Amino acid sequence: MVLAPARVDLPALKAAHPLGDVVEASGVALRAGGRVRQGVCPFHDEAEGSFTVYADSQRYYCFGCGAGGDVLDYLQRREGLSLPTAVERLAGAPAAAGTPAGPPATPFRPSAGTGQPRRDPAALRAAARHYAGALRRSGAAQDYLRSRGIDPDAAGRLGLGYAPGSGRGHCLPEALAAAGFSRGRLRGAGLLLAGGRERFAGMVVVPEIAHGRVTWLAGRAVAPGAAPRFQALPGPKPVLGLGRLGPTPPWAVVAEGLFDWLALAALGLPAVCALGTQGLGRVAAALRGCPRVVLAFDGDAAGRSAAAHLRALLGPRAAALPLPPGAGDVAELAARPGGRTAVLRGLAAALHTAGELRTTP
Numbered sequence: 001m002v003l004a005p006a007r008v009d010l011p012a013l014k015a016a017h018p019l020g021d022v023v024e025a026s027g028v029a030l031r032a033g034g035r036v037r038q039g040v041c042p043f044h045d046e047a048e049g050s051f052t053v054y055a056d057s058q059r060y061y062c063f064g065c066g067a068g069g070d071v072l073d074y075l076q077r078r079e080g081l082s083l084p085t086a087v088e089r090l091a092g093a094p095a096a097a098g099t100p101a102g103p104p105a106t107p108f109r110p111s112a113g114t115g116q117p118r119r120d121p122a123a124l125r126a127a128a129r130h131y132a133g134a135l136r137r138s139g140a141a142q143d144y145l146r147s148r149g150i151d152p153d154a155a156g157r158l159g160l161g162y163a164p165g166s167g168r169g170h171c172l173p174e175a176l177a178a179a180g181f182s183r184g185r186l187r188g189a190g191l192l193l194a195g196g197r198e199r200f201a202g203m204v205v206v207p208e209i210a211h212g213r214v215t216w217l218a219g220r221a222v223a224p225g226a227a228p229r230f231q232a233l234p235g236p237k238p239v240l241g242l243g244r245l246g247p248t249p250p251w252a253v254v255a256e257g258l259f260d261w262l263a264l265a266a267l268g269l270p271a272v273c274a275l276g277t278q279g280l281g282r283v284a285a286a287l288r289g290c291p292r293v294v295l296a297f298d299g300d301a302a303g304r305s306a307a308a309h310l311r312a313l314l315g316p317r318a319a320a321l322p323l324p325p326g327a328g329d330v331a332e333l334a335a336r337p338g339g340r341t342a343v344l345r346g347l348a349a350a351l352h353t354a355g356e357l358r359t360t361p
């Protein structure tokens, strides 16, 4: 029997085939329980279980790859069907018994309770979205960023967020519970501290985004005098910004601190952040093949020493960003009146130097 989609009662057809049943019949195991169920996404490579089926809306969404839709979208994507064929397939399947099984999928594996926080891109992506929404609603956090030279447009482009940490509907576990993330999973992702408090409470949150996926988060306290001033997810630090640099940038700037990097990235410059003066080998390795590198480290002894070290690792393609007298670092310079022009002028000079050194062995 071949049914033309126009003659099919789509709402009735969908009602007869609950999304969760169709998903499971296609070989994706969903964690049991409740109105929100999760499993390993069949559309991207993961082990975390970011694929989420909502019983109330009969829609799915993957926090890992962003795939989403209703039961017909699912069938089309899962089995590579056109809409009419997906309708036909669903109409031909026994009601509430799903569809013929697709290729076998990875069974859902709950997180191993090893105590060692692991990267959970889906949870990080959901958290970053929540925090970005909170930043748009927080005048205080926006004012803080503005005082550091980051306007709301740049904050939006960079995916920045704010973690209010308390207040009805504002805390992360509450907000993400609705999307199917348990407190245990958020703790496993490093987003909650052992006591249950949010790691980034009261902080502006900066995501590392690579290939559209949130892979790491760092935070800076908004209130003056708050301790700690900085927080980051546990585990190895990334070279922040590397994921947005593209495969073959003609040049790149290396910043020392989070806000130095934000100032450069807010200007649309190809910048990465060493996140301090340690572990410079990984920065040099990350920039292997980049023809010209400008080093924008602080003007203090630690910054000068780190810049010298990195310059030795990178060779003649590297040059230092000159800081005008009285400016301790790039963030300070960029937040001054006329600072943006000073940063760009310094970069032009440094790139010229690095280029000359490169072509004059």
Ligand SMILES: [Zn+2]
Pocket (backbone or CB within 6 Å): 041, 042, 043, 044, 050, 051, 062, 063, 064, 065, 066, 067
């Ligand atoms: Zn996915």
